[in-house]
Amino acid sequence: MEDAIAAWEDEGGSSARTGEHRMIGTVNQIAWAVQIKAKVDAEFDRVRKVLESVATKQSPNDRTDLQAIIRILEAKRAEVMGNEQAGYFIQDWQELRDQVRQLIIGDPRYKAIKANQTVRFMPPQSTTDSKDPPSREICDVKQQ
Secondary structure, rough: OOOHHHHHHOOOOOOOOEEOOOOOOHHHHHHHHHHHHHHHHHHHHHHHHHHHHOOOOOOOOHHHHHHHHHHHHHHHHHHHHHOOOHHHHHHHHHOOHHHHHHHOOOOOOHHHHHHHHHHOOOOOOOOOOOOOOOOOOHHOOOOO
16 A cells, blocks of 8 residues: 555656556556557567568578577567556657667677677688788678
């Protein structure tokens, strides 16, 4: 009971939990968060479409990596969209910047993919002491 009163006092109104959106917050917070949440979901969709488009133009190894990154993206989407706190969306997602990208690159699975790519793209070790720079293809590898 005290928690509900504290929420009411801290948030400037009564605490509400809607069954439709399964969100916790004041009525106004929930209304605002529902709008933000729709934009966040659209941003996850946009990033997925970009990754899928890029994957069609990649080598089999890179395509496999991008499919793994899409699985990471979907796991992060489920985590974000499953948050029931209206304040979370208002505070962390009100201004869409690069939050989706940051979620992906912060994931240990993504870091493992990038480490594996680094090994794959390393030039073979030469038995001679060549002073030639690495080939242009290796230097121009774009990070996804």
